[in-house]
Amino acid sequence: MNLLSGSAGDEVFSMRKLAGELGADSSSLYRHFRNRTELMLAIVDHVLVQAMHDYRRQGSWRARLVDLALRSWDAYAALPQLAKDASHYPGSGPGSQLVIEETLQALGDAGVPEELIPEWYHRLMTLSVSLIAAHAARQTSGPAEQQRRLETFRVITVGADPEEYPALAHYSRHIKPTGFTRASFLATIELVLDAVPARQETSGTQ
Template sequence: MPKPVVSESARRRRRPTKNGVVLSEDLIVRTALRMLREHGSAGLSVRRLGIALGADPSTLYRYFAGIDDLTLAIGDLLIGRAMDGWHTTGDWCADLRELGLRIHAAYLEHPQAAVLTASRISGKSHEIAADEAILGLLRGAGFPDREAVRVYHAFIDMTLAFAALDAASLALPERARRADEEMWQATYARLSPATHPSIAAVAPLLVADMNDSAYPTALDMLLTSAARDRERNGSARGA
């Protein structure tokens, strides 16, 4: 059975591991993130993590309840990296767009980790800080609370959904990913106008666009819609 999780100060290892480092939550999470990048989800286990850290695998249970708890911490780390250096400018729409792009990019830097964590809710510090920032932007812009939650829900779910989708593509074996990318040219661009007139008409555009993420476009569409709703609701209240 895993040992109970205790406070950081109580569980910190005083003596260096075989690799000459002192264990901490941050070190374990960063090492796990590196292992995911190098070996994929199948390569992440308590035993392998212990070997990489030069520590008895059972020691890791003093920091995390198990691999799932560690996975949530990895997701929170990615959110923290997205938030690092971000600040508000007074333009809620621009600020929200920048934050969305940062979150999406942070996940795509670690596609194997993104596939594991984008659909999870960690309840950890960076995730909570991001949620507070998003809701603060919307409420500060004058969105009523119910509308702020509606836009927040659409924004965060869309951002993480695109992160998971785009990361899953990046995480494919190189051969499979190349085959998917070439399908637009190899198949769609060769369809006959007689049988597929709409596809044939836009085939060059499909070839040029479809291997790029649609997230920036979808994000702009969401924010434009939210801004219009805000203006319309504001006008209705002032009438």
């Protein structure tokens, strides 16, 4: 479905355009969903249901949190147009409930103090959603826009005055514009997990 998976230049998602992709009239969608928001909530949750279909609560608390994060990344990486919008829609169904439940369970099994579990859940979710959305925005930008972004970045880095910005001038040819790959997403998640106030070991099943 192009309106969900889309690449650069895809049109903005709408009930009318989705109906066209399905070969139906938009009125048929309104028989099931009152508005675009309801439809988007259902689609976002369906993506999470599919991402979690073979999930098993096994392994260390840390391995489980990494697994949950990567499942979300992989699901939305395949649907960048949807991922750009997904951060605006709260969890609303069984897929969302399962992700939340398993995140809270893993933090509890880590030995995080009970009063801190909601805070750490929020940190992990905010980080994951933000990085996934940022990646999606980059994926769906056109080649011309990406090239302009790269050229602008090169101007302010390679052209930096070494007297005023010595560190920037030194590393200018080795740094790139912000953007995330699956590997860098995982590395960022791992850094946050290092800070989780866990009281349990990460090896074996907790």
